[in-house]
Amino acid sequence: MEAVLWTGPEAVLSHDAVLVLHDLAFANPPTIRVTTPHRVRKAHPRRDITIIQDDVPGHERTTYQQIPSTTVGRALRDSRDLVMPQRLLEAADEARRQGLVLTEEYDEVLDTLRIPR
Numbered sequence: 001m002e003a004v005l006w007t008g009p010e011a012v013l014s015h016d017a018v019l020v021l022h023d024l025a026f027a028n029p030p031t032i033r034v035t036t037p038h039r040v041r042k043a044h045p046r047r048d049i050t051i052i053q054d055d056v057p058g059h060e061r062t063t064y065q066q067i068p069s070t071t072v073g074r075a076l077r078d079s080r081d082l083v084m085p086q087r088l089l090e091a092a093d094e095a096r097r098q099g100l101v102l103t104e105e106y107d108e109v110l111d112t113l114r115i116p117r
Helices: 002-007 016-021 072-078 085-098 103-113
Strands: 032-036 049-053 061-064 067-070
Touching (some): 002 032, 016 067, 016 072, 072 103, 085 103
Parallel strands (some): 032 049
Antiparallel strands (some): 061 067
């Protein structure tokens, strides 16, 4: 939560940090990824926070445990270059079982990972 608040009002927890929040994928990221549409000029005092400048549309934003975050579907797609494909597939399957992604989002994740249905 600290990382998101420090980054700014439109910042969200993102990528594999969201997967960790939900205990999906055996991810152990070396940094907490936070996405914001704004450029952040100040250096964060913690080295374990990575700030990504990107726009996250409203339909891909949510709140988990009072932490502004990307949706799990967005986080799975964003993590394709960070987490092994098999682990992402397992995470997507688990997210679907838990109701964290809808069928349409699940299909988008599989398309992103180029996994046939």
